[in-house]
Amino acid sequence: MFKKKSLSVLIFISFFMLLVACGGNDDQSTATNDNPTDAGEEGSTDPVTYHYFIGASGSDIHTNETEIGGMLEDETGVNFQMEYLVGDLMEKLGVMVAGGQYPDVVVPDHGIDMMLDADAFIPLNDLLEEHGQNILAMYDDYLDRFTMPDGNIYYIPFGPTINEFVPNPNIDQGAFWIQRGVLKEYDFPEINTLEEYFDVIKRYADENPQIDGMNTVPFTGLTYDTSFFTFSNVPNHLAGFPNDGGVMVDLDTHEASVYADSEYAKRYLQALNELNDGGYLDQEMFVMNTDDYLAKLSSGRVLGFFDYGWQFGQARVAIEDLGDPEKEYMALPVVLDESITDQYIDPPSFTQNRGVGITVSAENPERIIQYWDRLIQEDMQKLVMWGEEERHYSVDEDGRYYRTDEQVELAGDQDERRDVGMTVFEWNWPRLNGSFNDGNAVESRRQPEVASATYDEEDRVYLDAYGIQTFSELFSQPQDRPWYPAWSANIEQGSDVALFSERSEELTKRHYPRIVLANPTDFEDEWATFEEAYRNLDVDVYEEFFTNTVRERINGNWQFR
Structure with missing residues (x-):
């Protein structure tokens, strides 16, 4: 249906950065302008404000309160009132669907099926043909993956990889994290297996029952x-799978x-059960909420935990602010046995079942597409991802982007x-991944020169101790998985597959804590019951x-799969 444009692209995923929740507005469409009869005209820059709801935590803001948003408003006349999620996502979306009234733009995250089933999103095909040629060009090789059976596109996913895939020099995905001071205390031991990881944590906890006057937390987790x-997900990673x-x-x-219910899961839960029996497991692990968890990590008294790097960024900043580099965390590629090759680093991929759509409540939706089409262009993406040249980054004689110490700060x-406007536009909008036409990474954090500049003297102590240049070098390179990630498959609501997914999650949520916290003599019985x-x-x-x-994707069929 679309005229293809020749761009070299690979598959990529970024995953989903969560911020602190606050604020909230009603669900009514808020598109307003001074001359609504002219608002839909080609090239119109009449002022208009749209309501943009994001199903994730964040701080409410108008895009024109940012420098990038102000520039875009000057060019397009469009401003967005950004509203982030407060409370339960499915409940929030359910209220919208029940009332039939929506914000103009919605990023429904994992509630996207609810929006699609309610016919809440308008088809974008004609709008993209008329007003979104830059979007079509950038998403060229991916269009079939989010075109629905009726031939329509109802939402735009995030992050098509253009040109070349650029791996992250640091770990922003899953890993077992450990307080760096633990490694220094024992002369930077090589830690590969779960047993080695827990042994060093238990030893340090025994020798340091308190940290800065607070009880030490040997191991915790987000549940x-x-x-x-x-x-x-942890047993899967311990077994060497992404x-x-x-x-x-x-x-x-x-x-x-x-x-x-695999042996990998049983072994992990048994290790936690033994950890709990020895007094090394956080007793609040299964009852604390996300804020409690992040606060605990931020305190500097947690020795180890498993998490995805993108989920605890707030705590990492807080730890850095403590001013004690030894309390910062380092990622380790822990597996169950030495024979297992870790696969924590994601292979190049594209998440097709998440994205942003324009709802039936939006007036003059072409104005939104025109805004997105401008945002996706390379010069705007450089502003979003890198900032302003000479202010936030510099360019060397070979055209490579880098940052001075002052620019890093x-x-x-x-x-x-x-x-x-970097935090506003870096996700939840049509955006790029990979590399720009000049060879620089789209995301500044993936540029090796930038990563190197962010390492301070203390960071280099650990890098040098382990003989690496960047922290991700401790991890194995990803194996080729052309279907990845399988979880992005579109599962029909109410189907047997969806029913299994819901019920299996209920079971693991109910039984895993009981298995971990059981008396060791009851472990086998609890496991057998589950x-x-x-x-x-x-x-x-x-x-x-x-x-x-997986097999259909390998054969090139990504539609609904």
């Missing part, structure tokens, strides 16, 4: 609400199998990032769905 996957969701995919047979200042309940679900239909998803 709250929709973040429970952070806990339940995050494909609820399944592991065999590299040779391409068969998908669940791991929630300025570009890392959260107030500066907010005021410029295993029986889990196998009473329709595991086969779930595994078959994802096996078919």
